Amino acid sequence: SQTIHQWPATLVQPVGSPLSLECTVEGTSNPNLYWYRQAAGRGLQLLFYSVGIGQISSEVPQNLSASRPQDRQFILSSKKLLLSDSGFYLCAGPRGEKLFFGSGTQLSVL
Amino acid sequence: LAKTTQPISMDSYEGQEVNITCSHNNIATNDYITWYQQFPSQGPRFIIQGYKTKVTNEVASLFIPADRKSSTLSLPRVSLSDTAVYYCLVGDTGGFKTIFGAGTRLFVKA
Numbered sequence: 001s002q003t004i005h006q007w008p009a010t011l012v013q014p015v016g017s018p019l020s021l022e023c024t025v026e027g028t029s030n031p032n033l034y035w036y037r038q039a040a041g042r043g044l045q046l047l048f049y050s051v052g053i054g055q056i057s058s059e060v061p062q063n064l065s066a067s068r069p070q071d072r073q074f075i076l077s078s079k080k081l082l083l084s085d086s087g088f089y090l091c092a093g094p095r096g097e098k099l100f101f102g103s104g105t106q107l108s109v110l
Numbered sequence: 111l112a113k114t115t116q117p118i119s120m121d122s123y124e125g126q127e128v129n130i131t132c133s134h135n136n137i138a139t140n141d142y143i144t145w146y147q148q149f150p151s152q153g154p155r156f157i158i159q160g161y162k163t164k165v166t167n168e169v170a171s172l173f174i175p176a177d178r179k180s181s182t183l184s185l186p187r188v189s190l191s192d193t194a195v196y197y198c199l200v201g202d203t204g205g206f207k208t209i210f211g212a213g214t215r216l217f218v219k220a
Binding site for chain 1: 153197212
């Protein structure tokens, strides 16, 4: 069955530092993949989605970027973090007609 | 994707039945209706999905009227552990980008 792996679980970074969050998928090939962010007490905001290798669509203009170097790998990056980048980052992929989420990364930018 | 409207929050007591209604007036013919549950610091978890009429599984029921412009998630005999945020989602989660609304924060009291 499909599994989504995310790491790290928790991350504390200073303002202006770079970021790289990785998401890998097992048990499926060429899945659509999604990056979401959730600010404290808020709903999920779709950041990026990818339908295949090298294909990235951005939903919200920001200082984040995403890449899909391999079929089952989806990476979220930033060159310089802002305070407003703090939040809970979730990677997701489809399982049939449903979305299945990774365990998330809690990012605190200080 | 069809926009959804849900109550921001609801309160209930243990043992009661809880019904959360979601409006989706511009649902498309191919859209499914899916509900997710989210606990703090976790990714959303699939609860139930339907297309029309009624669907029931081991945790919930989903009622969808003939016009499909709304849906109601029914949680029988809630417990304290059902305190969570519940999201209504309309669309094809397997093939297209997926956007979550603000969700309904359910608080179950003893």
